[in-house]
Amino acid sequence: MPNVVVLGTGMAGFGAAHRLGQEGITPVMYDKNAYYGGHTMSFRHEPGFVFDIGPHISFTKDERIQELLADNVDQRYETIQISLNNYWRGYWPQHPVQLHLHGLPEDVVVKVIADFVEERQKPDGPINNYNDWLLASFGPTFAELFPKQYTRKYHLTTAENMSTDWLGPRIYRPTLEEVLRGAISASSPNIHYITHFRYPTQGGFVSYLHRFVPLGNIKLNHELVSVDPGINELAFSNGVRTRYDELISSVPLPDLIRMIKGVPADVLEASRRLACSSCVLVNIGVDREDISSAHMTYFYDEDICFTRLGFPHMLCDANAPKGMGSIQAEVYFSDKYRPFSGKPEDWIQPVIDDLRRCGLLRDSDRVVFRTAMYLPYANIIFDLDRAAALKTVHGYLDDIGISYCGRYGDWGYLWTDESFKSGEAAAEAVLSKPAAFQAKRRVHSG
Ligand SMILES: Cc1cc2nc3c(=O)[nH]c(=O)nc-3n(C[C@H](O)[C@H](O)[C@H](O)COP(=O)(O)OP(=O)(O)OC[C@H]3O[C@@H](n4cnc5c(N)ncnc54)[C@H](O)[C@@H]3O)c2cc1C
Secondary structure (H helix, E strand, O other): OOOEEEEOOOHHHHHHHHHHHOOOOOOEEEOOOOOOOHHHOEEEEOOOEEEEOOOOOEOOOOHHHHHHHHHHOOOOEEEEEOOEEEEEOOEOOEOOHHHOOOOOOHHHHHHHHHHHHHHHHOOOOOOOOHHHHHHHHHOHHHHHHHHHHHHHHHOOOOHHHEOOOOOOOOOOOOOHHHHHHHHHOOOOOOOOOOOEEEEEOOOOHHHHHHHHHHHOEEEOOOOEEEEEOOOOEEEEOOOOEEEOOEEEEOOOHHHHHHHEOOOOHHHHHHHHHOOEEEEEEEEEEEOOOOOOOOOEEEEOOOOOOOOEEEOHHHOOHHHOOOOOEEEEEEEEEEOOOEOOOOOHHHHHHHHHHHHHHOOOOOOOOOEEEEEEEEEOOOOEOOEOOHHHHHHHHHHHHHHOOEEEOOHHHHHOOOOHHHHHHHHHHHHHHHHOOOHHHHHHHHHHOO
């Protein structure tokens, strides 16, 4: 049996294990955490609140993944039509704002539309960064009041310092007619790349992963601290050492690279230029369930500490005690652009204060549960350094034969389904390697 080691037990790690399992290979899977699931873990707290690690919903359009996840929970999942809104200076426009200007201050609406028309009449100019794209798509007023402000809160850098290769369907570029309809009428169509989502009926998002566990020989509480690619050896902080024939890693690239013995200085330097946001998640339980009509709300104002709110009790009944509601706030940082210091708990009170300020929490509400956690890796920041730095780092890993996968191995804007498939692809690449590995597989399969 070839000794394939998978680092990480998140969606990517299990994607790799799933593909290897189809060839009769059970990898050894190491994870530093005391639990499997990585970012898809869910925690249950008394008196019955379930919080995921950040809002996690499954909106994959890939039917194979849909079926796989549905089978993993014995078809017990909710299918929900998504409702998203925004908060901006006391207004609550529907999402995306560019299609729902109705109800915003008249001067703002007029200026946004005038800019939009003017911009559309200009000849197409070069798009060198996200700022150029925003100006060409929306004109300066809308760009500054909404996406540029949001960028500073969510990506922690300026739109001028970002590329556009992450956009995909994420930000809708409307026609003039769509903008006008949304400005005139409160009931313009809901255009978003996510329309419906699924969520397990019980146990939080991590329920989707329980059935994957037998696919690997899982070793929790194993934090990788060093990799010696010369002798294919891994060392863990608990003193364990092990060898591998093939290594598939979903460990964040900056961490993995600095652990590799003999890594060249330019590769190390490139890995340090890779930017990611980190996040403080503040979880609040309230003695009232009608807190919001939306599953998620985006906050643009820079004097409100959180960037996004999710309401886990709206995903399924089992996420909160009957009659109670839950709120999860995301407050973003970045080692490169806005380093986090202090304790995650320091953000509980500022979050509660801002929830009251925007009116989501009422004076009469009782906060019955509160907790906070820090995520050192949240969203990849597509700054202008990323592409070149990533090419150097990935090129080096290719040279030393370490396969990478997942959101923090591919270093992209991957959702859970994409992370899973990235793990599958990494396993596929390993399986298609010639020479010794193939020979071992032939011996194994007789
Ligand atoms: C706030 C937030 C909200 C999100 N919402 C959604 C959503 O609604 N829907 C959706 O589809 N996707 C969502 N995502 C994306 C989703 O979380 C990721 O695509 C996916 O979970 C990434 O899986 P992964 O296996 O690549 O990484 P991870 O889940 O991070 O797995 C990596 C694993 O490696 C382990 N590891 C790291 N370092 C070491 C080490 N030194 N030694 C040993 N083990 C180590 C970690 O403990 C972890 O278990 C969201 C992400 C965030 C941050």
